[in-house]
Structures are given as structure tokens and as C-alpha cells.
Amino acid sequence: MKHNPLVTNGLSIAFGLLFLASLIGQAFSGLAYFNEQQVSANLEEISFLQYVTSSTFAVDVTENWQSEYLQFLLFIVLTVWLVQRGSPESKEIERRGAESDEDQLIGRHAKPESPAWARAGGLKTALYSNSLGLVMGTVFVLSWLAQSVTGFSAYAADQLTNLQDPGTWGEYLGSAEFWNRTLQNWQSEFLAVLSMVILSVYLRQRGSPESKPVGAPHGETSVEG
Amino acid sequence: MTFWKLGSRRAAAVRLAAAGSVLLLAPGCSALNPGSDEAAAMAGRFHQLLASGDSAAACELLAPGTIEELESGDPGSCAGKLSGLGLATASKVLEGRAYGREAQVKLDGDTVFLTRSGDRWVVTAAGCASRGERPYDCEVKGH
Numbered sequence: 001m002k003h004n005p006l007v008t009n010g011l012s013i014a015f016g017l018l019f020l021a022s023l024i025g026q027a028f029s030g031l032a033y034f035n036e037q038q039v040s041a042n043l044e045e046i047s048f049l050q051y052v053t054s055s056t057f058a059v060d061v062t063e064n065w066q067s068e069y070l071q072f073l074l075f076i077v078l079t080v081w082l083v084q085r086g087s088p089e090s091k092e093i094e095r096r097g098a099e100s101d102e103d104q105l106i107g108r109h110a111k112p113e114s115p116a117w118a119r120a121g122g123l124k125t126a127l128y129s130n131s132l133g134l135v136m137g138t139v140f141v142l143s144w145l146a147q148s149v150t151g152f153s154a155y156a157a158d159q160l161t162n163l164q165d166p167g168t169w170g171e172y173l174g175s176a177e178f179w180n181r182t183l184q185n186w187q188s189e190f191l192a193v194l195s196m197v198i199l200s201v202y203l204r205q206r207g208s209p210e211s212k213p214v215g216a217p218h219g220e221t222s223v224e225g
Numbered sequence: 226m227t228f229w230k231l232g233s234r235r236a237a238a239v240r241l242a243a244a245g246s247v248l249l250l251a252p253g254c255s256a257l258n259p260g261s262d263e264a265a266a267m268a269g270r271f272h273q274l275l276a277s278g279d280s281a282a283a284c285e286l287l288a289p290g291t292i293e294e295l296e297s298g299d300p301g302s303c304a305g306k307l308s309g310l311g312l313a314t315a316s317k318v319l320e321g322r323a324y325g326r327e328a329q330v331k332l333d334g335d336t337v338f339l340t341r342s343g344d345r346w347v348v349t350a351a352g353c354a355s356r357g358e359r360p361y362d363c364e365v366k367g368h
Contacts, residue, residue: 043289158327166322
């Protein structure tokens with residue numbers, strides 16, 4: 001049965017729109033806050049374009065991005081080996097590890113409709129077999145790097161406002177400011193994953209693929225409703 | 226700061242994230258804005274005007290908050306009070322650094338702090354002496 005693409009891509013579209021709306025909202029509220037400080041310092045207000053290309057805006061965005069991608073990366077990679085009995089986020093206890101080529105539909109076990117690189121073997125299949133983690137990891141590293149650069153610029157500007165030396169990027173990487181920004185995001189991500197993994201053992205959301213079926217036993221692992 | 230699990234739409238999400246990351250790195254790099262030369266020129270001009278005795282013109286290069294602070298307390302104009310301070314002369318720029326909308330320019334006889342106001346740099350503090358980790362001790366500064 002053929003469905004409307006808006007229906008078959010509803011999840012991506014909804015989150016894409018939520019992302020854009022939130023980012024735009026962050027930009028406007030951030031600009032308003034920045035200009036409040038400019039006015040109180042008797043300085044001219046800045047434009048929307050100046051704000052969204054500033055280090056102040058960029059560091060606020062990238063520090064959240066890096067932590068989200070770290071969370072995804074760890075969740076993707078750690079769930080290969082670590083399991084949680086009763087959680088729909090976990091695979092079955094006996095399936096820990098990278099699993100067999102047959103289970104993963106690789107090489108001669110690939111189906112006719114399998115991606116070409118799953119069938120190709122060698123480096124291509126090795127790369128494709130880890131492509132999700134590699135891309136998530138790359139985005140994490142780039143976001144964290146961007147956070148460090150923009151964070152340093154914003155920190156240095158604050159230092160100069162306070163009539164202090166700005167320091168260097170290298171010094172910033174070892175600073176309390178950088179690690180505080182980083183760790184305050186990481187802790188919330190790890191808590192959220194922990195909550196989802198454990199709560200989904202005992203709680204249900206009818207109809208959600210993130211939950212087990214309402215009537216599924218608590219001890220049943222890797223079952224999605 | 227939120228969690229989400231990997232669903233069947235993961236490939237699209239990854240592509241979106243990768244594209245977004247590249248977009249974000251661009252403003253991040255431009256944030257280390259190359260305004261240090263302009264800031265250094267303004268700091269040099271400020272000291273040039275003071276050296277030539279044109280304190281009124283030097284006052285026009287000060288940030289509004291700095292003028293306000295300078296004119297508070299004892300009665301007197303910005304120009305009169307600025308010349309009365311007798312700031313050390315400085316003629317050669319040694320180093321200029323700009324981050325975001327703030328800059329610091331080190332000259333041979335002074336360290337000057339500036340901020341971006343509209344399309345130009347204005348002096349927020351001058352006659353500044355380093356105190357290590359603590360803020361510079363400045364003879365002229367805003368509030």
C-alpha cells in the first residue's frame with residue numbers, strides 16, 4: 001500500500017521542524033539577552049545576523065550538540081556489548097557482541113535488497129558495518145572542537161570585558177570554564193540514557209516502538225511494541 | 226540535553242547532523258574576528274590625540290560608559306579630566322587581540338581595552354597596569 005511521503009517521513013519532518021523552531025527561538029532569545037547587556041553598558045545593540053555569527057551564540061549551540069552526539073555515539077557502541085535485562089533498548093543477553101555475519105546479513109548472507117557495501121566484503125563492509133558510530137563520532141569530535149574554539153572566543157571576550165588578559169586556546173582547554181560547560185551537558189545526557197534504559201523495563205507507552213507492549217513481562221528484553 | 230533513541234530514520238538524522246555541524250563550524254571560526262588591526266589603530270589614535278593635547282577628540286573615542294564614569298564625581302568635562310590624569314605616553318603598538326566584540330591592545334607605554342560600538346571600536350579602559358590574574362588597574366575605565 002502506498003502512503004503519503006509526509007506520513008512515511010513524519011518522524012523526520014516533525015523533529016526537523018522542532019529543531020529549526022527551537023534553534024530560531026534560541027537565536028532570538030539569545031539576541032534579546034545579549035542586547036539587554038549592551039543597553040545596560042550604554043553600547044549599541046547588535047543585529048540578528050551579527051548575533052548568530054557570534055561566538056556567544058555558536059558556543060551555546062555547539063556545547064549542546066557535542067553532548068547529544070556523544071550520547072548517541074556511546075549508546076550505539078556500548079549497546080553492542082552491554083545489555084540490560086528487561087529493557088527494550090537492549091538486545092537479548094545472549095546476543096552480546098558484534099554478532100555473526102549471518103545475523104548481520106553481511107557478505108554471502110546479504111539479501112538481494114541489502115546495501116551494496118554490506119555484500120562487498122573487505123574494507124567497504126568493515127567501514128559500512130561501523131558507519132553509524134563513525135559518523136556520530138566524527139560529528140561529536142567536530143562539535144566539541146567547535147565548542148572549544150567558539151567557547152574560547154566567548155570566554156576571551158568576557159575576560160576582556162572584565163579588564164583581564166584573554167589567555168590562549170590551549171589554556172582554555174584546561175580551564176574550569178571549558179570543562180564546566182562540557183560536563184554539565186554530559187551528565188544530563190548520561191542521566192537521560194540511564195533513565196530510559198531502566199524506566200522502560202517497568203513502564204510502558206502504549207503504541208510506542210520505544211516501549212515494550214503494555215502487557216509484556218518486565219523481564220523480557222529486546223521487545224519493542 | 227535530551228535523549229533520543231536510534232530509530233529507523235537514523236541515516237537521515239546522521240546526514241542532517243553532519244551538514245549542520247559544518248554550518249556551525251563556519252561562524253565558530255569567524256567568531257575569532259579579525260578586528261584586532263582596527264582596534265590597534267584606534268588605541269594608537271587615542272594615544273596620538275592625547276600626546277598632541279587634543280583631549281576633546283580623544284574623549285570622542287571613549288565608550289559612553291567610560292565617559293560617564295570619568296565625568297562622575299568632581300565637576301569637570303571629559304576632556305579636562307582626561308588631560309588632568311596625565312596618562313603615560315604610548316606611541317607604538319606591540320600587540321592587538323580581538324575576540325567577539327572586545328579587544329585588548331598593548332602599546333609600549335600602556336594597555337588599552339576596547340569594545341565594538343556600531344561599526345567602530347571605542348576605548349573602554351586606558352592607562353592600565355597588569356596585576357597578574359586580577360583585572361588590570363586602569364586610570365580610565367567604564368562601569
